[in-house]
């Protein structure tokens with residue numbers, strides 16, 4: 001029986017044998033071939049999606065949260081806290097409920113996707129909205145956790161990174177080798193830092209022979225790493241990456257430079273068209289942030305970046321049901337017809 005990623009990758013985790021494990025059997029997510037999207041990107045690309053939206057709370061955040069909450073509880077903490085654009089709070093709330101400890105989340109006022117907020121509510125977290133953005137929320141949380149017996153479970157917590165690095169382990173375990181490229185969205189930059197660390201650890205242990213180039217994508221309105229300076233008022237439809245001053249900025253640069261990779265930006269229009277394209281081509285529904293690397297790969301394909309056969313893995317970080325408003329906002333309301341066969345046939349166009 002699969003018992004979650006701490007159990008599976010215990011030797012790679014900085015946990016003590018006596019530590020309590022808080023798990024929802026996260027990880028072990030599918031790696032799905034995406035031939036139709038690959039063809040839209042480049043004839044040279046073989047594409048796989050690592051669908052981390054299939055984690056228990058619907059995002060990759062569970063990978064880090066199982067380790068961070070296990071450690072916090074083992075250290076005796078009774079309260080965990082995070083700043084969140086949504087998915088961290090959903091995950092922290094679920095793992096805290098599982099552990100029987102309190103969870104407090106600080107969210108930027110009015111900018112949380114409906115699905116994510118409903119999860120934090122359901123799991124009984126104390127939700128506080130601030131009149132400020134994610135970056136301000138995170139600095140408040142860091143100060144509060146320094147001054148009080150509260151465990152910080154944002155990705156600045158190194159235990160989060162150790163959990164999230166397992167996405168790279170799984171990709172190698174599933175593919176048999178590291179891919180040539182690994183694409184993902186970049187917000188606070190914890191995930192690109194963690195996945196690069198995972199590829200490094202497997203390589204050093206002799207479990208892979210090569211390393212991918214990391215391809216990170218930010219939204220144009222929230223692209224501090226691309227611009228080389230913090231963005232005061234980050235704006236993008238992809239709320240999960242609406243971050244102006246990433247906490248793991250240096251980790252992202254290290255991943256980009258050591259891997260000979262790239263961190264680029266894509267516009268909200270490009271994100272929204274990729275957001276529509278992916279579920280219609282491949283039957284996989286993801287939240288807007290996941291469309292950033294899809295848009296980025298389409299741009300790279302167009303510019304002739306892929307010149308010879310290569311394997312690309314794309315992390316799909318969060319499930320589409322997280323942000324139903326975004327999908328419905330782009331759609332027409334269903335056509336209302338009389339309850340008659342002829343009317344339905346006419347509407348179909350037959």
Ligand SMILES: *Cc1c(COP(=O)(O)O)cnc(C)c1O
Nearest residue numbers: 087187188189190191240317318
């Ligand atoms: C958190 C999150 C991101 C951004 O990850 P970082 O580690 O902050 O760069 C991207 N997509 C989704 C769905 C997320 O929840």
